[in-house]
Amino acid sequence: MTPPWLIVGTVPDESVGLLQGPCAMDSDGLVVGGVSLSVRRGTPALLAAACAACAVLGLEPPQALLGGDAGRGRGSRLAYDHLRGALPCLAPRGITFHYLFPDLAGHDQVLLAALALPARPLLVADAGFMYVAKMSGQAAEYDLFTPDAGELAFLADEMAPHPFYTRGFLLEAEAVPAELIRRAWDSGGAAKHMLVKGGSDRVVRQGRILTEIAGPLTPAMEAIGGTGDTLTGMVTALLMGGRAIPEACAVAALANRLLGQLAQPTPATPVAGLVAHLGEALRLALEKEEEFLWRK
Amino acid sequence: MKLPFGWGGKPPQQKQEGARSQGHDRGVLAFSHTAEVIRAEAALKAAGLAVRVMGPPPDMRTGCDMVVEFELVREPLARRVLAEAKLAPLAVAPVRAGMLEPVSLHQIKDFGQWLMVRAANMKLTVDKNTRVIVNISGGGCPDVPALAELLVGQTLDAAPSPLATGQTLCAYALELAFREAQRQLPAHPRPEHAQPGRP
Numbered sequence: 001m002t003p004p005w006l007i008v009g010t011v012p013d014e015s016v017g018l019l020q021g022p023c024a025m026d027s028d029g030l031v032v033g034g035v036s037l038s039v040r041r042g043t044p045a046l047l048a049a050a051c052a053a054c055a056v057l058g059l060e061p062p063q064a065l066l067g068g069d070a071g072r073g074r075g076s077r078l079a080y081d082h083l084r085g086a087l088p089c090l091a092p093r094g095i096t097f098h099y100l101f102p103d104l105a106g107h108d109q110v111l112l113a114a115l116a117l118p119a120r121p122l123l124v125a126d127a128g129f130m131y132v133a134k135m136s137g138q139a140a141e142y143d144l145f146t147p148d149a150g151e152l153a154f155l156a157d158e159m160a161p162h163p164f165y166t167r168g169f170l171l172e173a174e175a176v177p178a179e180l181i182r183r184a185w186d187s188g189g190a191a192k193h194m195l196v197k198g199g200s201d202r203v204v205r206q207g208r209i210l211t212e213i214a215g216p217l218t219p220a221m222e223a224i225g226g227t228g229d230t231l232t233g234m235v236t237a238l239l240m241g242g243r244a245i246p247e248a249c250a251v252a253a254l255a256n257r258l259l260g261q262l263a264q265p266t267p268a269t270p271v272a273g274l275v276a277h278l279g280e281a282l283r284l285a286l287e288k289e290e291e292f293l294w295r296k
Numbered sequence: 297m298k299l300p301f302g303w304g305g306k307p308p309q310q311k312q313e314g315a316r317s318q319g320h321d322r323g324v325l326a327f328s329h330t331a332e333v334i335r336a337e338a339a340l341k342a343a344g345l346a347v348r349v350m351g352p353p354p355d356m357r358t359g360c361d362m363v364v365e366f367e368l369v370r371e372p373l374a375r376r377v378l379a380e381a382k383l384a385p386l387a388v389a390p391v392r393a394g395m396l397e398p399v400s401l402h403q404i405k406d407f408g409q410w411l412m413v414r415a416a417n418m419k420l421t422v423d424k425n426t427r428v429i430v431n432i433s434g435g436g437c438p439d440v441p442a443l444a445e446l447l448v449g450q451t452l453d454a455a456p457s458p459l460a461t462g463q464t465l466c467a468y469a470l471e472l473a474f475r476e477a478q479r480q481l482p483a484h485p486r487p488e489h490a491q492p493g494r495p
Contacts (some may be wrong), residue, residue, distance in 0.1 A: 041441050042440070071439025071464050071467065072331065099438050150434060151434075160396065161351060164465040164466070167397075168400065171416070223412045228433070267409075268430035
């Protein structure tokens with residue numbers, strides 16, 4: 001049996017406690033461990049995207065571990081504690097960490113447990129867990145981070161423990177992404193690979209840009225909460241399917257851009273309005289990847 | 297518009313000489329959770345104390361955290377105010393090197409009918425005609441989805457301040473974007489209650 005891929009995050013409802021199990025989509029939305037969850041943004045949006053992408057790729061959907069956390073950190077703490085103990089039994093081949101309260105002690109315990117597994121899982125970090133992974137000084141232990149422009153400036157700032165404290169000169173509009181990417185890697189703030197989201201999406205390995213995906217461009221996507229989550233969900237599914245990290249990032253970035261083209265959103269569109277088009281966008285990206293990504 | 301925590305203004309010690317210019321007369325109050333920092337800052341300000349929120353020095357950092365900087369000589373008063381608010385600081389210490397300033401830059405993107413304001417990692421988009429918040433994106437702390445549920449669909453006047461319920465530094469960044477959006481899109485003065493045929 002193939003080892004599972006685990007997605008760890010939160011839902012903003014403390015009554016949820018801790019949920020674990022395979023995720024699935026039904027007519028009402030997302031279901032995890034028998035509990036229906038609305039798909040508006042955050043980890044449920046990532047899970048919905050991963051499920052839809054897995055269906056296109058003919059894969060079993062990922063496992064989910066979700067803490068109920070509206071910001072106080074208790075649900076995240078439940079997830080950290082559970083994960084630390086459960087990792088040896090689960091032995092996942094990959095883990096995608098998402099909206100979790102940035103808790104340095106919790107992070108360090110989970111990372112140590114993951115690195116102690118007989119087969120090291122692929123480690124993907126986005127959102128709050130990416131913040132704490134960078135702050136821990138162990139970013140290079142991770143295989144992939146998926147920052148946007150503001151988060152890239154934070155990763156490039158060796159002083160900042162959270163994007164809220166990023167120094168101004170790194171946030172200036174004229175800051176050059178390639179320089180920030182190199183600075184993040186040189187200062188230990190970057191994972192081995194990064195998918196930097198922006199007007200152009202950049203696939204990065206060890207501080208060097210491997211490829212840029214610039215089109216199609218739908219500017220409204222930047223304003224829509226959850227489009228980064230759909231992107232990380234598709235990357236996760238492509239990694240589950242065995243794609244190499246740079247390929248998975250490039251194809252997912254192209255698919256997310258095609259998603260914008262298909263859905264024709266405005267800045268007022270909710271992410272739920274995009275998810276319905278996600279399968280078609282990924283199928284198109286897989287058809288067009290040779291043309292868009294690899295032809296020189 | 298007056299920004300919270302003295303953001304946008306020079307910190308008081310930079311205007312002074314000697315020990316004050318070095319921050320030696322300032323102290324920090326550390327709490328167990330960001331939500332307590334939010335409450336402490338409000339209580340101390342209400343009591344007339346000059347305080348601001350800062351990033352803690354490296355050896356005090358635990359993750360998503362901040363401290364309240366205050367005038368050290370007023371520690372007894374600060375402790376009394378906090379006790380009345382049922383808040384107990386974990387530690388009180390003099391200001392040290394390595395304290396960090398919150399972000400102060402905003403980036404604005406005009407989408408025609410909509411305006412997007414970014415502060416640090418948070419983006420808030422508003423319909424320019426109706427002043428309704430239509431989207432919130434970015435961020436990574438667990439209260440961001442909950443805050444988005446509360447704010448999206450509300451006007452800039454009716455929406456609750458992100459700090460009223462927010463618990464994390466992402467909520468602080470969203471507060472900055474929210475305040476800047478209010479500044480960029482001020483409410484138009486309401487027309488008088490003039491009705492046709494009435495003076």
